Amino acid sequence: MVGTNPHGQAAETAVAAANVPILELRGLEKRYGATHALKPADLTFVRGEIHAIVGENGAGKSTLIKLLTGVITRTSGEVLWEGQPVALATPHEAIEFGINAVHQEVVLCRHLTVAANMFLGDEDVGFGLLRKGEMTRKAQSILDDLGFQLPAHVLLGDLTIGQQQLIATARASIRGTRFLIFDEPTAYLTRTEAAQLFALIRRLKERGVTIVYISHRLEEVFELSDRVSILRDGTLVGTRITAETNETELISLMINRSLEQIYHKEFFPAGDLLLETKNLSGPGFRDVSLSVRAGQIVGLYGLIGAGRSEFVLSLFGRHRKTGGSIFWQGKEVDIRSERQAMDLGIALAPESRRDQGLCINLPVGFNLNLPIFPHITMAGLVPFSADRQRAERQISDLQVKTSGRGALVSSLSGGNQQKIVIGKWLNHGARLFIFDEPTVGVDVGTKAEIYRLLARLLAEGAGIILISSYLPEVYELADELHVFRRGEDVARHAYHAASHEEILSEAIGV
Amino acid sequence: MSTDTKSAAVVRKSSANWLFGLTLLGLLLAMCIVLSLTTKSFMTEANIMNLMRQGSMIAILAVGETFVIITTGIDLSVGAVVGFCTVIAAWLLTHDFSIFATVIITLGVGVAIGMFHGFGIVQMGLPPFIITLATLTSLRGIGLLVTNGATINIVNDTFTEFSRNDFVGLPNLFWMVILVGVPAYIFLHHSRYGRYIFAVGSNMEAARLSGVNVKLTVYLAYTLSSTCAAFVGLLLAARIGVGNAMQADGWELQAIASSVIGGTSLFGAVGSVHGPLIGAFILATINNGANLLNVNSFWQRIITGLLIILIVYFDQLRRRRG
Numbered sequence: 001m002v003g004t005n006p007h008g009q010a011a012e013t014a015v016a017a018a019n020v021p022i023l024e025l026r027g028l029e030k031r032y033g034a035t036h037a038l039k040p041a042d043l044t045f046v047r048g049e050i051h052a053i054v055g056e057n058g059a060g061k062s063t064l065i066k067l068l069t070g071v072i073t074r075t076s077g078e079v080l081w082e083g084q085p086v087a088l089a090t091p092h093e094a095i096e097f098g099i100n101a102v103h104q105e106v107v108l109c110r111h112l113t114v115a116a117n118m119f120l121g122d123e124d125v126g127f128g129l130l131r132k133g134e135m136t137r138k139a140q141s142i143l144d145d146l147g148f149q150l151p152a153h154v155l156l157g158d159l160t161i162g163q164q165q166l167i168a169t170a171r172a173s174i175r176g177t178r179f180l181i182f183d184e185p186t187a188y189l190t191r192t193e194a195a196q197l198f199a200l201i202r203r204l205k206e207r208g209v210t211i212v213y214i215s216h217r218l219e220e221v222f223e224l225s226d227r228v229s230i231l232r233d234g235t236l237v238g239t240r241i242t243a244e245t246n247e248t249e250l251i252s253l254m255i256n257r258s259l260e261q262i263y264h265k266e267f268f269p270a271g272d273l274l275l276e277t278k279n280l281s282g283p284g285f286r287d288v289s290l291s292v293r294a295g296q297i298v299g300l301y302g303l304i305g306a307g308r309s310e311f312v313l314s315l316f317g318r319h320r321k322t323g324g325s326i327f328w329q330g331k332e333v334d335i336r337s338e339r340q341a342m343d344l345g346i347a348l349a350p351e352s353r354r355d356q357g358l359c360i361n362l363p364v365g366f367n368l369n370l371p372i373f374p375h376i377t378m379a380g381l382v383p384f385s386a387d388r389q390r391a392e393r394q395i396s397d398l399q400v401k402t403s404g405r406g407a408l409v410s411s412l413s414g415g416n417q418q419k420i421v422i423g424k425w426l427n428h429g430a431r432l433f434i435f436d437e438p439t440v441g442v443d444v445g446t447k448a449e450i451y452r453l454l455a456r457l458l459a460e461g462a463g464i465i466l467i468s469s470y471l472p473e474v475y476e477l478a479d480e481l482h483v484f485r486r487g488e489d490v491a492r493h494a495y496h497a498a499s500h501e502e503i504l505s506e507a508i509g510v
Numbered sequence: 511m512s513t514d515t516k517s518a519a520v521v522r523k524s525s526a527n528w529l530f531g532l533t534l535l536g537l538l539l540a541m542c543i544v545l546s547l548t549t550k551s552f553m554t555e556a557n558i559m560n561l562m563r564q565g566s567m568i569a570i571l572a573v574g575e576t577f578v579i580i581t582t583g584i585d586l587s588v589g590a591v592v593g594f595c596t597v598i599a600a601w602l603l604t605h606d607f608s609i610f611a612t613v614i615i616t617l618g619v620g621v622a623i624g625m626f627h628g629f630g631i632v633q634m635g636l637p638p639f640i641i642t643l644a645t646l647t648s649l650r651g652i653g654l655l656v657t658n659g660a661t662i663n664i665v666n667d668t669f670t671e672f673s674r675n676d677f678v679g680l681p682n683l684f685w686m687v688i689l690v691g692v693p694a695y696i697f698l699h700h701s702r703y704g705r706y707i708f709a710v711g712s713n714m715e716a717a718r719l720s721g722v723n724v725k726l727t728v729y730l731a732y733t734l735s736s737t738c739a740a741f742v743g744l745l746l747a748a749r750i751g752v753g754n755a756m757q758a759d760g761w762e763l764q765a766i767a768s769s770v771i772g773g774t775s776l777f778g779a780v781g782s783v784h785g786p787l788i789g790a791f792i793l794a795t796i797n798n799g800a801n802l803l804n805v806n807s808f809w810q811r812i813i814t815g816l817l818i819i820l821i822v823y824f825d826q827l828r829r830r831r832g
Contacts, residue, residue, distance in 0.1 A: 318719065339721045348719060356719050359712030361779050370709055370720040373702045381700045424720065 020047040021083070022210050023068070023099075023179060028077035030063050037063040040077060041236040043229060045179070050201065050211040052221040052242070055231030055254055056415070056443035061214050064231070065181055068212070069101050070094035098178030102168050102185055110157030115139035117156050118171045146170055146200055160305055162189040166197060173204055180204060181212040186220060187441050190303040190469070191504070198224055216443055217470075218247050230254055254444060262444060263476040264451040266458065268295035270479075273330060274432050274463040275315070275346075280324035284310030285487040287324070292432060292463040297454065299478025300467045302507050307487035308467045309351050312434045315465075316348040317341040342371065347430035349422045351437045351467070357421035358409050365391030365405030368424050375428075390427055398423045399449070415446035422450065426457075433457055434465040439473065451477065471500055485509050534772065534788045537821075541795050549802045557798070559681050563673070563749070565794030566683040567592075567742045571761060572768035572786035573694050574738030577731040579769055580698075581711045582778030583631070583638035585732060588739040589761035590649040591623055593754065595743025597653045600662035600753020609669055613744060620740025623649070624733030631732070632725045638732075646762070653755020662753035673748040683745060687787065690738065695783040707731055711778030767814070768793055771821050792817075 027040040038060045045051055055061050066072045067079075070091045079088050081097055088094055108117045115136040116123075124131045124138070139152035148166050156164055165185060172180055182201070186194045201211055201224060213225055221228055222242060229239040230253040237253050271294030280288045285307035292298045300308040314321050317335040325332055328344050335341050341348075350356035358367055368391045369376070376386040391405040398419045402412055409417060422438060435454075439447045454464055454477065468474045474481055475496070483491040483506045491498075491506045546553035571588050578585040595616050602612040623645060630641035664670060675682050698704040706727045709717040718724045742761075747753055770776065771792060772785025793814060800810040 316719070337723075338719055339723065342721045350716075350719055355713075356715050359709050359716055359779065362708060362712045366705065366708070370705070370717070370722070373705055374721075377702045380702065381696065382702055382705065384700075 021045065022047045022081070024080040024083075026078040026080065028064075028067060028079065029075050030067060030072065031075045036234055038067070039235045043236060043239065045210050045212065047210055048205055048208045049227060050205055050213055050225045052213045052215065052225035052228040053231065054215070054218065054221060054228060054250060056445045059231040059254070059443070060234040061231055062183075062413070063234075065101060065183055065212075065214070068094070068179075068181060069099060098176055099181070100172045100175065100177045100179070101181040101183060102165070102172055103183050108156055108164065108168055108171070110155070112156060113153055114143075114150065114156055114159070114167055115152040117167060118142070118152070118174065120171075122175070142170060142174060146173075146196075146203075148196055160188075162193040165189060166193060166200075169197060169200055173200065173209075177204075177209055179210045179212070181214070183214050184216065184441050185213075186215065186217065188469075190305075192303075192508070194220075216441070216447075218250060221250070222247070251444065262448050262451070263472075264448060264455055265477055266455040267479075268458050271295045271461060271463075274328070276327040277315070278325050278327070280311070280314070280321055280326060282310065282314040282321040282323075283319050285314070285484075288489045289324075290482055290489065290492075292465060294431070294461050294463050295458050296479045297458065297464045297466050297477055299474035299481040300465065300484055301469070301471060301474045301481060301503060302484030303469065306484035306507070308484045309436055310487070311484075312348060312436060312465060312467065313350075315341065316346060316434065342428065342430070345429070345431040346434065347371075347425035347428055347432070348434045349425060349436060349438060351440075353414070353417050353421055358417060360410045361408055363406050364395065364400065364402050364409055364412070364420060367409055367420050368394045368405070368427070371424055372427050394423045394427060397426075398453075415442045418442050418446065418450075422453065426453075430462065432463050432465070434467075436467040437469065438466070439468070439470070471503060475500065475503070483507050534785065534792065534821075538788060538792050538795060541792070541799060545795070545799045545802065549799075551802055552799065557802070559676070561791075561794055561798045562681050562684040564798065565791040566681070566687045567745055567749075568761065568764050568768055568793065569687050569787045569790035570690050570738050570742050570745075571765035572772070572790045573690055573783055574735035575762075575765040576769045576772070576774050576781050576783065576786045577694075577698065577707055578638070578735045579766070579774050579776060580707050580778060580781040581728060581731045582776075583728070583731065584642065584766070584776075585627070585735045586639065586642040586762050587623070587627070587645040587649065588735060588742075588765055589758045589763075590646040590755075591620060591736055591739035592743045592746055592758035592761055593756060594649040594653045595619060595740045596747040596750070596757050597657055597662065597753040597755050599744050599747040600664050601656070603664050603666045603669060604662055609666065612669075616744050617737055617740050620737040620743075621733055623740070624736030625729060627732035627736065628725075628729030632728050650755050657753070657755065664747060664751050664753065670748050670751045673745060683749070686741075686745060690741070691783060691787055698781075698783050703727060703730060708779050764790075764793060767818050771818060773825055 021044045023045045025041055025043045027042060028038065029040045030038040053061055053064065063072070067074055068088070070088045070093050073089050078085055080086070086093070086097070109120065112120070113136070118139045119135050124135045136152050143150050143152055148170065150159065150163055150166065156167065159167070165188060169185070185197060189197060201213070205211055213221070215221060225242045227239055228242050228245065228250065230237050230250060232254055240249070274292050274294055276291040278289050288311055290298060300311070302308050310319065313319050315326065315335065317337045317340055320336070326335060327333070333344065335344070354360060359370070365387065369387060372390065373382055376382060376390065388405070395402065395405060400412070400419050400423070401416050409420060412420070418438065418441070422435065425433065438450055442450070454466070457464060466474060466478060479495050481493045481503070482489050483503055485507055486509070493503065542552070551557055571592070575585055575588060598619055599612050599616050602615060603609070607615070627638070627641055627645065630636045631638055672682055677685055698707065706717065706722045707730070709720070709722055710724055710727045714724055746757060750757065768789035769781070769786040770789070772782065772787070772789035774781035774786060796814055796817065797810055800807070800813065
């Protein structure tokens with residue numbers, strides 16, 4: 001169960017399989033109107049290598065993936081598949097070649113079973129009827145073979161996001177894939193799930209599959225990849241053999257900023273008590289007692305599904321508590337609705353941008369102002385000027401890269417979307433900010449901006465609850481760190497009082 | 511990116527939306543011009559007034575329907591509510607209620623029906639399609655039961671004359687469109703709850719976690735839709751002079767069609783007030799023109815269907831490019 005790395009032979013197998021180019025890019029370029037999303041890039045992928053691609057959000061990684069999977073067509077340049085120039089104009093053509101992608105957000109059918117999803121579009125049919133039993137058996141044996149302890153007969157929607165990701169990968173691995181692209185696959189995975197995924201990736205590599213691995217987590221790049229390419233502002237700035245480079249070099253290629261500056265931690269004297277819970281229980285968690293003071297970051301660490309998000313959703317009035325009590329600035333409160341929590345001075349930037357955080361097909365300005373419409377409403381109407389000023393100030397304060405407040409949120413990159421999830425609460429005058437996984441799928445530059453923002457909020461006298469599944473983040477930032485496991489608050493540590501290993505084993509429960 | 515290109519992009523985007531509004535209006539005008547050239551009777555005062563009266567009622571229904579569609583819902587009951595409310599109005603008037611009381615009570619019935627839809631969706635968790643389909647059939651049934659299938663004649667001249675009279679050169683019924691349309695426009699585009707309707711249609715959970723009272727917003731959308739329908743019921747009762755539960759058959763589909771032609775997305779969070787209004791008058795003009803050109807009325811239905819496909823298809827194309 002422990003997240004160790006049984007495989008250490010990545011480098012050796014890479015050398016043997018090298019030098020057989022499977023896909024070659026020559027001057028590949030993409031423009032969207034005036035935007036130069038990808039400047040002419042030359043890159044060769046060889047058979048059986050794990051090729052990591054790193055870069056900040058908006059550096060051109062998604063553009064590259066979309067070009068390789070035929071989702072968009074290139075402006076100029078050539079793509080050679082096994083030495084032959086190919087058009088790669090449709091996703092269908094890419095799949096024919098064996099080019100597949102596993103996305104950060106799972107794109108499968110939640111209402112079908114795991115087995116049905118694995119064979120979707122390629123069903124086992126006898127006499128015109130689905131052979132469900134046969135498919136479930138086959139799917140189960142594939143999953144067992146991969147070492148995933150997952151049942152094939154349950155509905156996909158009943159699994160965690162991390163487990164769904166594994167199913168998506170398993171699905172890609174059985175479809176004659178020869179070139180598999182992973183886009184931030186571990187963003188929602190626990191360490192155990194990530195270890196299972198890495199094992200699968202290595203197995204695919206041994207079978208000669210070329211893997212393109214996109215991640216913001218550099219330690220994964222070093223753990224897994226043979227070569228790494230760096231993108232910055234749409235330019236391919238270089239390709240390195242992973243064993244011959246280090247984090248410092250990669251980061252300096254990605255941005256002009258050193259590693260120490262990323263975790264921006266400032267210490268403030270603990271102020272007055274903002275929130276206290278005593279034996280609080282609710283759906284998904286029980287018996288949680290913790291307190292947050294002004295000027296403090298309380299970190300909640302744990303595996304996905306440990307009950308941290310459920311705990312804060314109850315604090316925010318989304319779910320009713322079933323036991324225990326909440327004290328707000330010393331007074332007992334019963335928080336029944338989100339609006340009530342907001343009026344007390346609590347803000348929540350939720351875990352999932354797409355599902356909980358944003359109205360994706362509405363404008364940037366609309367999303368930023370949604371929580372504060374009651375404040376700027378006069379005689380039932382929202383004055384145009386207040387609406388515009390608030391939105392534009394927030395866009396410039398947070399340096400959101402957008403064509404304007406009227407642009408749809410769906411047109412922004414992940415990092416900029418996350419800035420809006422957070423930014424919509426900054427106008428609200430809250431005292432307690434709850435950030436649930438604020439940096440998932442966000443590039444290093446935006447991360448640093450978010451951390452500086454946390455410090456600014458603390459300086460202004462706010463308290464923060466920070467949830468993260470990424471240990472270094474809570475470890476470096478939290479003044480007090482709580483470890484959650486299966487709905488319970490199992491341990492608490494002062495800043496840097498315990499080692500990573502200790503905390504991890506508390507979270508896993510060994 | 512310089513600020514110049516930024517603002518240029520914004521201008522381009524918003525002007526594209528305006529352009530779509532103008533294209534619809536242009537389409538309407540083009541149809542009118544063609545019809546006035548090809549027929550002698552189209553550009554007569556009588557016909558234009560008649561056209562305005564015909565289009566008005568669907569236009570008001572379409573505005574109400576649009577609120578619901580923006581929340582990703584659907585209200586199939588509006589035609590039945592219209593028919594039912596003609597019965598209510600006729601019954602009240604024949605039982606010596608004043609016109610004022612009749613109007614208030616009938617609108618109250620509309621509010622109650624809308625609240626019931628809200629209850630079914632929010633509290634019982636029924637899909638909007640189902641709950642409004644259920645009221646569609648039951649309201650027609652109740653109306654028939656109350657009247658025993660008969661038609662109630664309205665013998666109140668002040669009431670019936672209202673729909674035939676004009677005010678400052680425009681039919682009263684058309685003024686009613688303005689009476690509903692202007693507040694509806696201000697509500698949807700400039701009020702807090704108008705915005706909440708969009709937010710709920712875009713992402714209900716995100717709206718809730720932003721402090722939006724989602725339940726109230728859903729109640730509001732359905733109540734507005736049913737109230738618009740009850741209002742149309744009053745207008746129809748005045749125009750035809752009878753109360754009959756089977757009137758306004760299929761109007762819900764015309765209202766939805768007008769809304770969709772006017773740029774409302776059935777996937778929610780996209781829509782306006784002026785779009786559906788123009789959409790309703792486009793449909794009315796097609797029917798009117800087809801009558802004048804002596805096109806078989808069976809063909810009218812087919813043409814309307816094809817036109818819906820065509821207009822919405824081009825709208826989708828435009829959105830994808832934008």
